[in-house]
Amino acid sequence: MQNDHYSHSFLPNVIDTGNTFIAERFRAIKTNLQFMRTEDGKPLQTLVFTSAHKGEGKSFCALNLAITYARQNLKVLLVDADLYKPKLTSQFKMKYREGLSNILTEDTDPMEYIQEGCEENLHFLPSGIVPPNPLELINTERMKDVLDTYKEAFDLVVFDTPPVLLLNDGRILGSMCDGVILTVRSNVTKEKDVLQAIDLINRAEGRVVGSILNGKKYGAREMKTYSYY
Template sequence: MARKKSSRKQFTMKNRSLITMLNPKSPISEQYRTIRTNVQFSTVDEELQTLMVTSSGPGEGKSTTTNNIAIVFAQQGKKVLLVDADLRKPTSHYSFRTENYVGLTNVLTKQSSLIDAVQVTDQENLYLLTSGPVPPNPAELLGSKSMNEFLKNAKEGFDLIIFDTPPVLAVTDAQILANKCDGVVMVVSSGKTENEAAVKAKELLVSAQAKLLGVVLNNKSQKESQHYYYYGTN
């Protein structure tokens, strides 16, 4: 089903952004499993098949959080597709040390099939769809009929599809994709994310009819508490 990565591009365990693969017994990895548990409990009465992870602004740990959430769900036995839907500044191909010649943009523009674009990873049950070439119209692509077709096809082949999107306050992409997903998780950075920005991002997601499951707080000082938290929202 999936293309194998070039041997020169094989994932190296030195990549600390994938700590749940590097050191699954670490306290941080345990916190990611706590996030997984809380996501599952927040949707106990409904099937969660599509999950979006975003942030209010850049540099808050959104992509690292997305990658590791995808990994811990795969480690649980679910067949997971991680989609880099940040079509402006994609990073998943760097994190997983792979190519980005063919990806989501190629699928949405009918230049490639989903089967041909998906790549395997070194984590069992985890598959990766990189962004593909950066397009001139990211928001239009994410809101297109092709995206709806992509979601339908992906749901047939995977238990869970997880999207990494651009920050909410930077562009409209996350809002467009939010109401297409079963749930949304927002990442904020301790000591960096301003309260006003976080509140504004939440308001924009709610106005886009997103189902906000909760907020991940990262970069919290270990002297004060655990490294990662997960808060549910009402």
């Protein structure tokens, strides 16, 4: 594990601490998830974030839910598993760093390329160099072994994955994890696309544990003027 530490200064999509409207919404999501259990009766420990299409805010939601857990003194690993367009890796200024793709192709310790995140208790694994065959790396026994290692080391592991209607990586990874969270953008994502995304995840034997409505505008009674993302 590497110990570079990154501040909020280049992460404009990180929610503030305290009792802001958006921070409270993410705390509510965290509370709901903590009441959920796996089929074995255990708390959810591995979560996959995806969306139907690009631009719906899944990376924003994955980052801020991970931060919300970390602020509660839980050890969290955020993984950029979008090996096609790794947005979080770019935000963390780690575009050319080794990461997940290297771990999946090399005989190396899965903890090797993990970085310290922008908060105490938050750790980040970049995507690594974009490979020519991302899905072939995800759909492997090596990925399952790496996931088991992270479950031993962290209280929560959060994966940011590609849109499920465009690529299959999120479906495959979702079948290995405890739950999938679907990000839906208000007034943008179509209902039929949401239903199709859920169906695809279910067919891969993933479990959709919830969805986040992103980009909704709220009135003055609820907040002054906040808008997600």
